[in-house]
Amino acid sequence: MNRDNDKGKVLIRRSLIMALIKFLLLLAIIARLYYLQVYQADRYKTLADENRISTRLLVPPRGIIYDRNGMVIASNQQNFQALIVAEQAPNVQETLDAFKKIMPLSEAEEEKVKKDLKRNRSFVPIKIKDNLTWEEVSKIQLNAPDLPGIVIDEGLSRYYPYGASMAHFLGYVSSVSDKDVKDDPLLEVPGFKIGKSGIEKYFEKDLRGESGNLKLEVNAYGRIMKEIERVDGTPGRDVQLTIDARLQQKAFDLFGEESGAAVLLDVHTGEILAFVSAPSFDPNMMTQGLSQEDWNALLKNERNPLTNKAISGQYSPGSTFKMIVAMAALEAGVIKPETKSYCAGKMSLGNHTFHCWKKQGHGHLNVVEALQHSCDIFFYETAQKLGIEKIAEMARRFGLGSKIDIGLENEKAGLIPDKEWKLRRFGEPWQQGESLISGIGQGYILTTPLQLATMTARLVNGGYEVKPTFLKISNGDKSKIKKMDVSQANLELMKEGMYAVVNKPGGTAFMSQFNYHGEKMGGKTGTTQVRRITMKERREGIKKESELPWRLRNHALFVGYAPHDNPKYAVAVLVEHGGGGSSVAAPLAGKILKEAVMLDPTREKVH
Amino acid sequence: MYKPYETTFRNQNMTIREKLFNISFSYVLFIVMLATIGVIMLYSAANGNWSPWAINHLIRFGIGFAAMIILALIDIKILLRYAYVFYFATLILLIVVEVAGHTGMGATRWINLGFIKLQPSEFMKIAMVLVLARYFHTSSLQSIESVRGILPPLLMALFPAALIILQPDLGTALMLLFTTGAIFFVVGVQIWKFVAVFVGGVIMIPFAWHFLHDYQQNRVLTFLNPERDPLGAGYHIIQSKIALGSGGVFGKGFLNGSQSHLNFLPEKHTDFIFTMLSEEFGMIGAICVVVLNMLILAYSYSFALRSTSYFGKLLAIGLATNYFMYVFINIAMVLGLLPVVGIPLPLISYGGTVMLSVMASFGIILCVHINRNVPLGKD
Numbered sequence: 008m009n010r011d012n013d014k015g016k017v018l019i020r021r022s023l024i025m026a027l028i029k030f031l032l033l034l035a036i037i038a039r040l041y042y043l044q045v046y047q048a049d050r051y052k053t054l055a056d057e058n059r060i061s062t063r064l065l066v067p068p069r070g071i072i073y074d075r076n077g078m079v080i081a082s083n084q085q086n087f088q089a090l091i092v093a094e095q096a097p098n099v100q101e102t103l104d105a106f107k108k109i110m111p112l113s114e115a116e117e118e119k120v121k122k123d124l125k126r127n128r129s130f131v132p133i134k135i136k137d138n139l140t141w142e143e144v145s146k147i148q149l150n151a152p153d154l155p156g157i158v159i160d161e162g163l164s165r166y167y168p169y170g171a172s173m174a175h176f177l178g179y180v181s182s183v184s185d186k187d188v189k190d191d192p193l194l195e196v197p198g199f200k201i202g203k204s205g206i207e208k209y210f211e212k213d214l215r216g217e218s219g220n221l222k223l224e225v226n227a228y229g230r231i232m233k234e235i236e237r238v239d240g241t242p243g244r245d246v247q248l249t250i251d252a253r254l255q256q257k258a259f260d261l262f263g264e265e266s267g268a269a270v271l272l273d274v275h276t277g278e279i280l281a282f283v284s285a286p287s288f289d290p291n292m293m294t295q296g297l298s299q300e301d302w303n304a305l306l307k308n309e310r311n312p313l314t315n316k317a318i319s320g321q322y323s324p325g326s327t328f329k330m331i332v333a334m335a336a337l338e339a340g341v342i343k344p345e346t347k348s349y350c351a352g353k354m355s356l357g358n359h360t361f362h363c364w365k366k367q368g369h370g371h372l373n374v375v376e377a378l379q380h381s382c383d384i385f386f387y388e389t390a391q392k393l394g395i396e397k398i399a400e401m402a403r404r405f406g407l408g409s410k411i412d413i414g415l416e417n418e419k420a421g422l423i424p425d426k427e428w429k430l431r432r433f434g435e436p437w438q439q440g441e442s443l444i445s446g447i448g449q450g451y452i453l454t455t456p457l458q459l460a461t462m463t464a465r466l467v468n469g470g471y472e473v474k475p476t477f478l479k480i481s482n483g484d485k486s487k488i489k490k491m492d493v494s495q496a497n498l499e500l501m502k503e504g505m506y507a508v509v510n511k512p513g514g515t516a517f518m519s520q521f522n523y524h525g526e527k528m529g530g531k532t533g534t535t536q537v538r539r540i541t542m543k544e545r546r547e548g549i550k551k552e553s554e555l556p557w558r559l560r561n562h563a564l565f566v567g568y569a570p571h572d573n574p575k576y577a578v579a580v581l582v583e584h585g586g587g588g589s590s591v592a593a594p595l596a597g598k599i600l601k602e603a604v605m606l607d608p609t610r611e612k613v614h
Numbered sequence: 615m616y617k618p619y620e621t622t623f624r625n626q627n628m629t630i631r632e633k634l635f636n637i638s639f640s641y642v643l644f645i646v647m648l649a650t651i652g653v654i655m656l657y658s659a660a661n662g663n664w665s666p667w668a669i670n671h672l673i674r675f676g677i678g679f680a681a682m683i684i685l686a687l688i689d690i691k692i693l694l695r696y697a698y699v700f701y702f703a704t705l706i707l708l709i710v711v712e713v714a715g716h717t718g719m720g721a722t723r724w725i726n727l728g729f730i731k732l733q734p735s736e737f738m739k740i741a742m743v744l745v746l747a748r749y750f751h752t753s754s755l756q757s758i759e760s761v762r763g764i765l766p767p768l769l770m771a772l773f774p775a776a777l778i779i780l781q782p783d784l785g786t787a788l789m790l791l792f793t794t795g796a797i798f799f800v801v802g803v804q805i806w807k808f809v810a811v812f813v814g815g816v817i818m819i820p821f822a823w824h825f826l827h828d829y830q831q832n833r834v835l836t837f838l839n840p841e842r843d844p845l846g847a848g849y850h851i852i853q854s855k856i857a858l859g860s861g862g863v864f865g866k867g868f869l870n871g872s873q874s875h876l877n878f879l880p881e882k883h884t885d886f887i888f889t890m891l892s893e894e895f896g897m898i899g900a901i902c903v904v905v906l907n908m909l910i911l912a913y914s915y916s917f918a919l920r921s922t923s924y925f926g927k928l929l930a931i932g933l934a935t936n937y938f939m940y941v942f943i944n945i946a947m948v949l950g951l952l953p954v955v956g957i958p959l960p961l962i963s964y965g966g967t968v969m970l971s972v973m974a975s976f977g978i979i980l981c982v983h984i985n986r987n988v989p990l991g992k993d
Contacts, residue, residue, distance in 0.1 A: 014755040015924060017802035022931050025800055026915050029938050033908055036942070037901055039949045043859045044897040051859025058856065059872045226876035 178205020390446025
């Protein structure tokens with residue numbers, strides 16, 4: 008009985024111990040609840056929201072680019088694309104395989120899809136194929152049961168209605184690459200495109216707009232339960248350029264198969280009305296993604312369709328430089344308007360002989376006549392008297408030798424040599440012969456077509472230092488344009504010379520004149536040698552251009568303006584290896600200027 | 615005035631009416647409260663629908679409630695007398711299920727009675743407590759402290775546990791063994807024997823590991839490191855912790871648990887119902903459930919202590935311990951303190967057998983309380 012008592016006591020003692028243990032264990036549970044629900048609550052709240060909320064960026068429509076007359080030159084086009092949402096596909100690979108049966112995918116395309124899938128969370132729609140036709144869209148929709156996770160999306164893609172003609176200044180948009188700075192979450196959106204060159208790149212920030220946010224509540228399987236919040240983004244800002252699409256198209260078409268550049272400016276404002284580099288490429292192809300073959304073809308083309316020749320091409324200005332030499336000489340008083348030189352077809356300096364392009368010589372001529380006939384001897388002599396420093400100074404004042412910066416990449420500065428430059432560059436002193444050569448725009452001098460257009464505008468607008476721009480110049484800005492300290496009379500003389508070039512018999516561009524209701528153009532031709540001319544050739548006379556292979560033919564240049572009486576437009580045309588300035592460049596420039604005059608909004612409509 | 619709680623009569627012939635008045639009202643109230651919470655949560659689990667779970671839960675609770683009252687009212691001597699019978703009957707059911715499972719019916723844990731699927735393993739837990747209480751009721755302290763004395767009850771526990779492991783249902787088997795161990799502990803088996811078994815067990819772990827099914831091994835590994843496989847086996851426990859933690863102090867509100875309702879939380883109507891409760895009603899709701907369970911346990915203990923018979927004491931303690939196992943293992947599991955073992959939260963989780971077996975346990979505990987003054991000899 009005693010032992011029985013003990014047995015009861017043991018039971019009670021041990022029971023109480025166990026009750027205590029249970030109590031402590033339940034307290035531990037409460038402590039754990041406190042830890043999870045109070046101490047770590049914020050962390051888990053965030054995690055729960057991450058589970059629950061799927062945030063999608065709303066891509067804003069890209070800003071439209073207009074020409075000066077409000078014509079759309081870069082727009083957004085509706086574009087159907089097939090997307091895959093990984094979390095909605097039970098087996099992504101199976102879905103992709105089924106998709107491939109309906110619409111073949113190249114290996115590279117499939118790789119890209121898989122890479123994008125890996126890089127993004129499973130609810131992010133990944134583009135499989137875009138630019139789908141209606142037929143393809145309906146084919147996918149018909150097979151929808153076999154394609155879980157495939158979604159058809161109506162997106163916007165960039166479209167350039169003028170295609171190649173505007174590629175060199177508009178640039179293009181393309182997929183974000185690893186090199187691009189990811190300063191905006193939009194850039195992480197698969198398939199998002201940004202401006203890669205030209206105006207598209209320069210105005211990227213404005214054109215892009217601000218992304219919106221769409222917060223969706225999704226369940227564990229990724230199904231959208233409801234929209235929690237939608238913050239609409241800001242559409243990209245529209246941009247209006249000074250380009251006139253009609254003139255641009257006309258100028259581009261005029262080049263045909265030729266390679267070269269043309270820049271048409273408003274002489275009073277510097278507004279760029281046409282900006283051509285030929286040949287070109289279709290920016291729409293760039294936007295859709297270029298195949299390797301097409302890309303290689305562009306790279307290999309000897310006419311460099313990818314190079315923006317209007318700003319990246321540096322060419323000897325040739326005879327188009329003669330106005331600068333003449334201005335410098337007149338301003339310096341080295342020559343007077345009536346000063347005449349005698350051209351015998353050649354002249355000597357030391358033991359060198361310098362030839363005029365006209366072997367038999369031009370006889371006596373003053374500066375206007377020298378420009379009209381593009382006499383080399385006159386300018387050799389003038390340059391000899393003037394010296395390179397004065398020429399260089401005048402050249403710089405007219406916008407040559409330095410970058411103008413119109414917002415496009417790869418602009419080249421050109422080159423205006425002087426004594427100091429020569430010494431620095433070659434460690435040799437300047438030779439007088441080099442001054443002579445410079446006098447006819449040859450030698451070291453290099454200019455871009457844009458610079459030549461600027462030079463021409465400044466020559467004919469009364470000496471205002473206009474700067475080319477793609478953006479409209481307000482009247483306020485216009486009044487701020489500085490007037491250069493040059494004699495108006497001398498400028499008038501230049502115009503007289505350039506008028507004679509086109510409109511006087513014997514002028515080098517006489518064949519290119521036009522008279523549109525009394526409005527005429529003036530200008531100056533230029534032909535520059537691409538290869539070194541050997542002494543032998545100098546003696547024997549230069550071979551006919553057409554006998555040479557394309558790459559060795561001369562560049563043809565023309566700078567001009569119109570209307571002569573009240574200049575409004577200035578143009579610079581360069582045709583690479585085109586032959587002669589008078590035969591190739593001048594007619595082309597003439598047609599551009601005539602078109603500009605015809606389309607001038609201020610002129611009375613002529614019936 | 616008639617004072618039912620002060621009845622001191624020693625005769626065993628209480629009337630039904632007297633017995634009914636002796637049922638602890640508070641104890642029953644706690645049980646009803648927990649079951650009500652269960653109905654509410656199951657209503658929420660079905661996104662605000664009575665079907666398919668809440669209504670069934672209510673019906674099962676009703677049946678369980680009736681069973682509890684009936685058991686509370688029976689004579690405790692019957693329990694003492696038929697303890698072995700009940701144990702062996704349950705054991706036979708267990709063997710039947712096991713054999714049936716191996717003869718082409720697939721791995722079954724239950725016997726289908728049409729309206730309810732009974733798992734004999736659940737009832738084995740009650741039978742085990744009953745038979746151990748019966749056994750130790752008559753054995754002496756010397757016998758308890760001797761190896762010979764505890765060998766028969768040990769075998770009585772190990773045999774069904776082995777059968778249950780073979781089903782395979784590791785969780786239930788472990789619970790059965792833990793309950794047995796707890797009873798061994800309270801009756802006074804020496805501590806060093808537990809230590810010896812524990813050490814032996816630790817040594818056995820590498821061998822036992824071998825016998826675990828892959829999914830069981832995974833559960834243990836996942837418990838040790840849930841991030842091991844965040845989308846696979848670890849997913850449940852990670853999502854459970856997120857749901858719990860994000861509930862905070864006050865919860866997200868009834869029917870507003872995002873983790874639960876957007877299906878991030880698995881098994882929200884069964885094993886993880888406590889998580890959903892904690893998400894929607896926060897720490898306050900969770901602590902309420904824990905406290906209610908503490909009260910049930912405390913009352914069970916007080917009933918045990920007030921019982922004059924060793925059988926009654928041990929029966930109440932054993933069944934309370936069994937109940938505690940469910941509650942603790944389930945909650946610790948969803949809190950990430952124990953591996954996921956598939957133990958429901960009684961009265962709240964959806965599930966017929968557990969409801970019935972737990973209500974039966976409560977009935978027996980109430981029966982012990984009602985018969986606290988009934989002397990039970992060592993016949």
